Amino acid sequence: MGAPIPAIQPMLATSAPLPAEGDDADWAFEVKWDGVRCVVEAPGDGSLRLVTRAGNDATVTYPELRALGERFRRRAAVLDGEVVVLGAQGQPDFGLLQRRMGVLNPRRAAQLAMEYPVHLMLFDVMFLNGRPLLATPYLDRRATLAALGLGGPHCSVPAHMEGHGRKAWQATLKAGYEGVVAKRLASPYTPGVRSPEWRKTKHVNTVDVIIGGWTEGRGALTGLPGAVLVGLAEPTGLRCVGSVGSGLSERERRELARYLEVLARPGPPFAGPVDVPAAHWGEPKLVAEITFSGWTPAGHLRHPVWHRLRPDLTRLG
Template sequence: MAPNMVPTAESGFLPYPEIRPMLATVGPLPAEHEQAAWAFEAKWDGARCIVSTPGDGTVRLVTRAGNEATATYPELAPLGEQLRGRPTVLDGEVVVLDARGRPDFGLLQRRMGVVNPRRTARLAMEYPVHLVLFDVMYVGRSVLGAPYYERRELLSQLGLRGPNWSVPAYVEGQGRQAWEASLRGGIEGVVAKRLTSPYTPGVRSPEWRKTKHLVTLDVVIGGWTEGHGSLTGLPGAILAGVAEASGLRYVGSVGSGLSDRERRDLAQYLGVIPLGHSPFINPVDVTGAHWAEPRLIAEITFTGWTSAGRLRHPIWHRLRPDLTRLG
């Protein structure tokens, strides 16, 4: 078998390697005195995809989990024509933009996993995806070992522009400006990438660092769901609501971040204010809910709202005894 050739399901061969995505570690932005060595990109709230083509005008998309996604996003097929004659492997993120031009993961979820041709064609009209391309790993030859800045220059030279894909710019050495720009643009956060970093497939590398924006919110606890295993009998998650003029609106469950001690304390507090019905004005899509009088206030952090009005990536921070009324 020739180098960089891989077997396909059709028992043929593709003139490019199968490459798993390089992953970023979670952490703060590099310190200001170190930022000259780093590039800063927007962190897109979407689905990671490896995009490859043998150069024959077709294109293939594979998710981070290794699932085939080509048929799911038919509006990306014309990208293959721009790469005709150039066997290529690219890295990117598939997003759906809302009316303000901001990524909305809730809208993207309506597209994910759909393979029926009629349905994908209809969804492509209603919720068109946009492919954000931010790296190249192969273009006629492997460039995995090339530094980030060289790969980005090569990516820009490919001239990839279309109605459903683009190659957004990055900035060098300006972490604070990138952070503030992402805040203004409603972007999920910033990814810092060392300018000299090679592309290491499948590795969560400290050479790439992602930093998300977090929003702090006080929520009303209107119930809880029981934990499993060692948490049996204790709250596994609380059911959070936001007070509105029409009543308490359910916005999601929060379990991440709770310590064992906090779970025991919550079990004691919630045990003295049970309620025989839901205190929320809207449906609660969980099973086994225990309702409680909406007296406890908690502070949480989260990364944004879904299109269904639910908290995205909520994390428990603390109970707010200064706002809580148990008497």
């Protein structure tokens, strides 16, 4: 049996802009990983337990990470990190990770571990060798974590950048990561608290899309577009890239309903089949600007949010 270790909830970041450029010296900057947050409990007997932010035991789900427990034989620890699946270009691919999430059948989990292996990105240590580190400043906790030598085929301690927020922003944007997490160098670890000492800032992509249909909303939105079906013009035709409902105001939904009634057509304007039950179709004349966080493996928009209709690009004549 390993030594008793405390149950520690993960510290959470506040959504906020990067610190002001003149304040950079007080902050460290890390990659914002697009994965599943996990607290790693290693009691020191060679075993390992993964606990999600919701408090669920995910140890069975990610069997390839159990070997990390051997690195903590005779030294108990609680660490913080994010489980990701890396795509072909080396960036986290949340679409692939979703195929791993929630699997509790050991045989199925082992099979998926071969097909879509996960990688654990460790970025904090809250307890080590019987000593709580919650009050220890971030910078010192980071040095302690780096000294543990935890790199391996399924685990890394990614580098952080001190004092250069704009460089971190540009580097993560160029590399295709989700964003940046800024952490105050002197910050303690506050379990379960969404603290302003940690700030997360996402990279957001903007794209103009063509509306080719809509699905009806529910409840108060009955009769109005709950979401619009959108596409991008390509040489082979209009390719459907998903639906957008988030961010639409009631006024915009009513405005779209009037336009789409005039533009109604019997079938989809998209090239290739679009499997959307009870969809209404429209002539591809309306152009909208949306924001999104990336692309799914199927080529659909991830986390699309409506920004505005583009009347300057729309031809209703």
